[in-house]
Amino acid sequence: MSQSLFFSPRKMWVIAGSTVTQLVRMKVFYFLIPIALLFIGLQFVDGFWFNGPDMLLPEQELRAHKSWCLGTMMVFSSLFAIVATALLIPGDVEDRTLYSILCKPVPRLDYLVGKLLGVVVVIGVAVLVMDLLLVLTLHFRAEAKLAEMIELMKVMKVGPEEAEVVKRELAEHGSTWNLQAGVLAHFLRACVIAAVALLISTFSNSTIFTIATSVMVWVIGSFQSIARDGIFRSQEMGEELTWADRVLGTLISVVFPDFQLYEAVADGAARAQEIVMGDVGKLLGLTGLYVGIYVVISWFVFSDKEL
Amino acid sequence: MSDFAAVEVDGLVKDFKGSIRGKRVRAVDGVSLRIEPGEVYGLIGPNGSGKSTTMKAVLGLLKPTGGRCAVFGRDSSKVDSRSEVGFLPEAPYFYRHLSGRETVNFFGKLCGMRGRVLRDRVDDLLELVGLWEARDRRLRGYSKGMLQRVGLAQALVQDPSLVVLDEPTAGVDPAGSREIRDLIFGLKERGKTVFLCSHLLEQVQEVCDRVGIISGGRLVNEGSLDELLAVENEVELVLRDAPPELLEQIGALVRVTHGAEMVSAGRARTTLEGVFLRETGGES
Ligand SMILES: Nc1ncnc2c1ncn2[C@@H]1O[C@H](COP(=O)(O)OP(=O)(O)OP(=O)(O)O)[C@@H](O)[C@H]1O
Numbered sequence: 001m002s003q004s005l006f007f008s009p010r011k012m013w014v015i016a017g018s019t020v021t022q023l024v025r026m027k028v029f030y031f032l033i034p035i036a037l038l039f040i041g042l043q044f045v046d047g048f049w050f051n052g053p054d055m056l057l058p059e060q061e062l063r064a065h066k067s068w069c070l071g072t073m074m075v076f077s078s079l080f081a082i083v084a085t086a087l088l089i090p091g092d093v094e095d096r097t098l099y100s101i102l103c104k105p106v107p108r109l110d111y112l113v114g115k116l117l118g119v120v121v122v123i124g125v126a127v128l129v130m131d132l133l134l135v136l137t138l139h140f141r142a143e144a145k146l147a148e149m150i151e152l153m154k155v156m157k158v159g160p161e162e163a164e165v166v167k168r169e170l171a172e173h174g175s176t177w178n179l180q181a182g183v184l185a186h187f188l189r190a191c192v193i194a195a196v197a198l199l200i201s202t203f204s205n206s207t208i209f210t211i212a213t214s215v216m217v218w219v220i221g222s223f224q225s226i227a228r229d230g231i232f233r234s235q236e237m238g239e240e241l242t243w244a245d246r247v248l249g250t251l252i253s254v255v256f257p258d259f260q261l262y263e264a265v266a267d268g269a270a271r272a273q274e275i276v277m278g279d280v281g282k283l284l285g286l287t288g289l290y291v292g293i294y295v296v297i298s299w300f301v302f303s304d305k306e307l
Numbered sequence: 308m309s310d311f312a313a314v315e316v317d318g319l320v321k322d323f324k325g326s327i328r329g330k331r332v333r334a335v336d337g338v339s340l341r342i343e344p345g346e347v348y349g350l351i352g353p354n355g356s357g358k359s360t361t362m363k364a365v366l367g368l369l370k371p372t373g374g375r376c377a378v379f380g381r382d383s384s385k386v387d388s389r390s391e392v393g394f395l396p397e398a399p400y401f402y403r404h405l406s407g408r409e410t411v412n413f414f415g416k417l418c419g420m421r422g423r424v425l426r427d428r429v430d431d432l433l434e435l436v437g438l439w440e441a442r443d444r445r446l447r448g449y450s451k452g453m454l455q456r457v458g459l460a461q462a463l464v465q466d467p468s469l470v471v472l473d474e475p476t477a478g479v480d481p482a483g484s485r486e487i488r489d490l491i492f493g494l495k496e497r498g499k500t501v502f503l504c505s506h507l508l509e510q511v512q513e514v515c516d517r518v519g520i521i522s523g524g525r526l527v528n529e530g531s532l533d534e535l536l537a538v539e540n541e542v543e544l545v546l547r548d549a550p551p552e553l554l555e556q557i558g559a560l561v562r563v564t565h566g567a568e569m570v571s572a573g574r575a576r577t578t579l580e581g582v583f584l585r586e587t588g589g590e591s
């Protein structure tokens with residue numbers, strides 16, 4: 001109803017601040033404790049547990065550590081984004097706090113963006129903490145491996161140049177800026193999925209429905225590249241694309257966010273591949289686009305909502 | 308701005324998608340009313356007659372099916388119409404994790420207030436609604452009446468020119484509802500407009516200049532209190548310390564006057580509210 005285009009960033013921040021307070025007082029950060037324990041616990045699990053009796057190369061071991069940690073961060077931040085967003089807005093509607101807020105001169109867009117911003121800030125802090133843990137554990141692990149290797153090379157009488165190469169390779173698998181790009185990818189993915197949950201919660205009013213649907217979107221978004229690859233492949237093999245395939249393919253890519261690029265960047269980070277800055281830029285742009293679209297649609301749905 | 312009515316409701320109709328079979332429920336059916344600046348207006352009516360719905364439409368929380376509402380000449384659907392309005396919803400509810408002070412502070416910020424002005428205002432209001440002692444407790448532990456008081460403080464935070472109160476005294480103890488009555492008098496004195504609804508008719512009678520009676524979504528009667536309450540052909544006489552002989556004489560006079568009739572005589576009674584207040588030590 002309040003289709004007035006005027007909005008004020010300050011009110012958005014007030015809403016965002018109150019959302020952060022709310023989440024903090026719900027003690028969400030306690031979730032970080034088991035995650036910290038997991039990251040630290042991974043330190044003591046060596047390659048043997050991952051890959052059977054064959055000894056792992058040191059960089060393989062570090063890579064495994066990184067993919068476990070990054071995977072945990074991805075799952076946690078995305079699930080958190082969904083659950084937090086799904087709890088907040090339907091909660092406000094249900095217990096009528098929304099009345100009291102919207103009867104103040106607060107544009108509905110400010111309310112929505114404020115809520116989303118609050119969730120994003122909390123996710124950001126949680127991701128930062130996890131990132132710090134990852135960097136620390138990885139650092140100690142890489143140091144330990146390095147010491148082991150130096151010991152080994154001494155025994156095997158490896159020349160100093162070769163030893164340098166080994167050291168450099170090992171360092172690449174430690175904590176680097178590449179790794180940070182992977183962390184960023186997961187954070188951005190969580191932001192997109194929070195916006196999805198925001199959109200769904202504007203018309204559903206039910207926490208359970210919002211969570212279930214958002215998880216579905218998240219899963220489909222993560223696997224849609226595979227689905228589309230399937231369609232493409234049948235095309236390459238000379239099969240005619242059926243009309244239904246085309247419609248389905250387009251529909252999926254319009255309705256569901258495509259997390260392929262996010263996946264690629266994070267995967268590259270775990271493998272210590274060189275990350276192209278362009279990809280990070282693209283990731284930021286894509287995130288902005290998705291979040292923007294979802295917020296605008298949410299706004300349209302929400303501004304006609306009866307309370 | 309003073310050319311406009313504080314509240315103008317024009318042919319308001321509101322349907323809700325009610326029953327499961329999709330039949331619509333008409334909650335408000337063609338209500339029109341006009342509240343002038345500085346007036347205290349009371350809406351009374353049975354449960355489910357559309358009082359709260361009318362108020363929500365005035366606040367722009369509901370989209371009217373028909374008709375329009377305006378506040379100080381600004382259409383209720385516009386955000387800026389809300390800057391001069393404070394609203395106390397019925398059975399108000401706020402974030403339970405905030406304290407009373409944080410709650411009022413939050414709403415003040417939403418109205419664009421900040422800094423010292425806001426802090427002083429919050430403290431004044433908490434004092435005013437009698438929550439000073441409980442100001443730092445979380446709302447989770449507030450009683451119904453305390454929530455009502457926070458709601459009132461929140462409604463008044465930006466010192467709005469129009470205050471809309473949906474059952475301001477619901478769940479508040481008698482002394483508290485006296486205080487709320489005095490508060491409404493205070494608002495009126497300062498030239499504010501008050502639009503309230505309540506089931507406590509004595510209170511409505513006490514504070515309101517004009518009253519509308521709504522039933523089944525229709526405004527069935529409206530007028531100033533004098534108009535509504537005056538009984539055309541009766542006069543009331545209240546005497547203090549009158550000896551029985553005097554009463555005897557008055558009775559005799561009435562009997563000899565042609566056409567006049569004594570309808571009732573007896574001891575004047577106070578209200579139950581009055582007795583309650585006297586016994587529980589609430590000031591009157
Ligand atoms: N959101 C809604 N959805 C469906 N019906 C509604 C809704 N809100 C109100 N109604 C209906 O509209 C009618 C008027 O309700 P309203 O809340 O305005 O009554 P009221 O006069 O405030 O009653 P009370 O004295 O109990 O507070 C009722 O029949 C109610 O069932």
Ligand SMILES: [Mg+2]
Pocket residue numbers: 358359360397473
């Ligand atoms: Mg009501």
